[in-house]
Amino acid sequence: MQLSALIAGLTDADLNGDASQIPATGFAIDHRKVAAGNIFGAFRGAKFNGEDYIEAAVKAGAIAIVARPEAVVEGAVHIADDEPRRVFALMAARYFTPSPQYVAAVTGTNGKTSTSELTRQLWRMAGLNSASIGTLGVTTADEQVKTGLTTPDIVTFLSNMSGLAREGVSHAVFEASSHGLSQYRTEGLPVQVGAFTNLSRDHLDYHGDMESYFEAKMRLFEEVVEPNGSAVVWADDLWSDKVIKRAMDRGLNIFTVGEQGTALKLVSRTPTQLGQVLMVMAGGNTHRIALPLIGAYQAANALCAAGIVLNTGGTLEDVFDHMQRLQPVRGRLERAVITKAGAPVYVDYAHTPDGLVAAIGALLPHVKGKLITIMGAGGDRDTGKRPEMGKVAIEYSDHVIVTDDNPRGEDPAKIRADIMAGAAGAEEIGDRREAIAKAIQQAGADDIILLAGKGHEQGQIVGDRIIPFDDVEVARECAGDQIREQTRDQAPDQAHDKNAEQAS
Numbered sequence: 001m002q003l004s005a006l007i008a009g010l011t012d013a014d015l016n017g018d019a020s021q022i023p024a025t026g027f028a029i030d031h032r033k034v035a036a037g038n039i040f041g042a043f044r045g046a047k048f049n050g051e052d053y054i055e056a057a058v059k060a061g062a063i064a065i066v067a068r069p070e071a072v073v074e075g076a077v078h079i080a081d082d083e084p085r086r087v088f089a090l091m092a093a094r095y096f097t098p099s100p101q102y103v104a105a106v107t108g109t110n111g112k113t114s115t116s117e118l119t120r121q122l123w124r125m126a127g128l129n130s131a132s133i134g135t136l137g138v139t140t141a142d143e144q145v146k147t148g149l150t151t152p153d154i155v156t157f158l159s160n161m162s163g164l165a166r167e168g169v170s171h172a173v174f175e176a177s178s179h180g181l182s183q184y185r186t187e188g189l190p191v192q193v194g195a196f197t198n199l200s201r202d203h204l205d206y207h208g209d210m211e212s213y214f215e216a217k218m219r220l221f222e223e224v225v226e227p228n229g230s231a232v233v234w235a236d237d238l239w240s241d242k243v244i245k246r247a248m249d250r251g252l253n254i255f256t257v258g259e260q261g262t263a264l265k266l267v268s269r270t271p272t273q274l275g276q277v278l279m280v281m282a283g284g285n286t287h288r289i290a291l292p293l294i295g296a297y298q299a300a301n302a303l304c305a306a307g308i309v310l311n312t313g314g315t316l317e318d319v320f321d322h323m324q325r326l327q328p329v330r331g332r333l334e335r336a337v338i339t340k341a342g343a344p345v346y347v348d349y350a351h352t353p354d355g356l357v358a359a360i361g362a363l364l365p366h367v368k369g370k371l372i373t374i375m376g377a378g379g380d381r382d383t384g385k386r387p388e389m390g391k392v393a394i395e396y397s398d399h400v401i402v403t404d405d406n407p408r409g410e411d412p413a414k415i416r417a418d419i420m421a422g423a424a425g426a427e428e429i430g431d432r433r434e435a436i437a438k439a440i441q442q443a444g445a446d447d448i449i450l451l452a453g454k455g456h457e458q459g460q461i462v463g464d465r466i467i468p469f470d471d472v473e474v475a476r477e478c479a480g481d482q483i484r485e486q487t488r489d490q491a492p493d494q495a496h497d498k499n500a501e502q503a504s
């Protein structure tokens with residue numbers, strides 16, 4: 001594709017005749033990935049200034065550089081803009097085509113992965129070729145490929161979206177993280193539906209305060225979703241009304257779900273041994289849905305997913321029927337094992353104060369004896385959330401063990417101390433395996449163990465090293481591998497099918 005076609009109408013950049021005819025061979029944002037004929041995006045980031053690599057990118061064959069007007073570019077076309085990430089994204093979106101016919105995006109502090117995965121499953125049950133991009137990676141019915149981030153960088157994101165479309169995927173959903181939204185990592189392709197799950201404390205190291213964090217999320221409804229698109233909003237959150245207002249001001253079709261919702265109104269929710277029964281008012285009738293997932297939070301995510309499917313051509317009858325066959329999301333209230341004493345061990349990705357409240361709240365109706373919560377907090381992330389996490393863990397559990405969860409570049413003892421400051425009475429065991437073993441040793445038949453923070457993760461990040469660590473596997477090992485609940489080493493839908501067989 002020629003450079004002129006890629007930038008037409010996007011910037012005032014003045015290309016001379018020759019330059020406009022240059023064919024582009026691809027896009028790169030890391031100078032080490034530039035190939036001859038590529039367009040390089042030189043962005044100022046949190047750690048590096050991409051403008052420092054312009055010369056190297058030109059040497060590697062870049063034909064054009066998208067950068068601020070102040071940047072110095074020699075030997076290639078300078079596509080100058082005050083917001084280079086935005087222009088780069090819009091150009092790349094013209095290059096990476098086609099994209100799936102229906103694209104939806106989910107934002108919110110918690111529940112993005114769950115809602116995306118449940119949406120993918122509902123589409124698939126409707127016979128559609130569907131995929132998701134998010135924390136778990138790029139997931140199709142056949143495989144899951146990790147990208148390393150919740151919202152990948154713009155080149156990875158758009159190239160994957162077009163790759164999926166070429167493979168025949170017609171329906172795709174992605175997680176729009178606040179980092180991703182503020183860095184324009186998901187622009188350019190038509191997004192018909194945006195969904196909001198909730199907003200609570202996280203990532204304030206990056207955004208500074210809740211208002212800025214909220215504004216980052218609002219870009220989804222104000223800029224990313226198409227002008228005539230839809231907003232699926234969980235209506236029961238403290239921030240929901242503000243979200244609805246922003247989406248309305250943009251002229252989006254509003255579809256609210258939850259107890260305060262009008263499109264899908266949650267009338268009641270009754271936990272059962274292995275799931276919950278939802279009574280939902282929709283289209284003038286009340287429907288009974290036997291959801292095979294536990295936890296109020298997963299009911300909320302399932303309803304958001306239903307909202308997305310209903311806004312991309314699904315019918316109420318099908319969606320409610322399919323909800324009764326949803327499979328658990330990996331690492332979200334995943335029952336890893338039942339100990340010899342009879343205590344179930346649940347692995348959950350709760351890594352915020354609100355997430356912990358949600359995970360604990362999901363398990364409490366099932367606890368006859370004690371709830372033992374094992375938790376930690378990530379290094380090089382929001383430090384203010386740590387004592388708050390400790391506080392809610394100790395408040396709602398019978399016993400808490402504070403342990404390590406990806407200390408990254410920080411001193412793990414300092415992270416634990418930050419948590420312990422809010423968790424008077426908690427036990428501290430730095431080594432995560434030892435903490436899990438201790439909890440399993442302590443737990444009796446009526447107890448439940450919640451292993452929070454790492455969910456699906458496969459490693460403990462210590463400094464620059466990733467030490468293999470899988471909460472589910474470790475829990476099974478520590479429990480003497482009594483009763484396996486799920487298999488983790490297969491493609492998503494195959495694993496699910498196998499579980500279905502085991503259950504029947």
Ligand SMILES: CC(=O)N[C@H]1[C@@H](OP(=O)(O)OP(=O)(O)OC[C@H]2O[C@@H](n3ccc(=O)[nH]c3=O)[C@H](O)[C@@H]2O)O[C@H](CO)[C@@H](O)[C@@H]1O[C@H](C)C(=O)N[C@@H](C)C(=O)N[C@H](CCC(=O)O)C(=O)O
Pocket residue numbers: 029030031032041042043044045046047048049050051053148149150151152153154177178179180183
């Ligand atoms: C704070 C943050 O969001 N960082 C991400 C972001 O970095 P950045 O734009 O600030 O870039 P930078 O590393 O300072 O570098 C600036 C520019 O120079 C370029 N560069 C840099 C070095 C070099 O040698 N050559 C070169 O060309 C880089 O490619 C970049 O374009 O873009 C980079 C490239 O895509 C990411 O690798 C990086 O993720 C880091 C590793 C990270 O930890 N990100 C986390 C915080 C994150 O993004 N999390 C969110 C939310 C998670 C959630 O759901 O809760 C996510 O979406 O995953």
Ligand SMILES: Nc1ncnc2c1ncn2[C@@H]1O[C@H](COP(=O)(O)OP(=O)(O)OP(=O)(O)O)[C@@H](O)[C@H]1O
Pocket residue numbers: 108109110111112113114115135150175197198297298300301331332333348349350351354355356358359455
């Ligand atoms: N709707 C919800 N309300 C409150 N808490 C939730 C909700 N959904 C999920 N959680 C909690 O957050 C954890 C992470 O869930 P999930 O992975 O779906 O969220 P996410 O938004 O994708 O997280 P991340 O920001 O890491 O990508 C869950 O394990 C659970 O503890």
Ligand SMILES: N[C@H](CCC[C@H](N)C(=O)O)C(=O)O
Pocket residue numbers: 150351377378379381405406453454457
């Ligand atoms: N996407 C989240 C995941 C946190 C998971 C937890 N295990 C941690 O490392 O803090 C983040 O990067 O903040």
Ligand SMILES: [Mg+2]
Pocket residue numbers: 112113114134135136150175
């Ligand atoms: Mg996620």
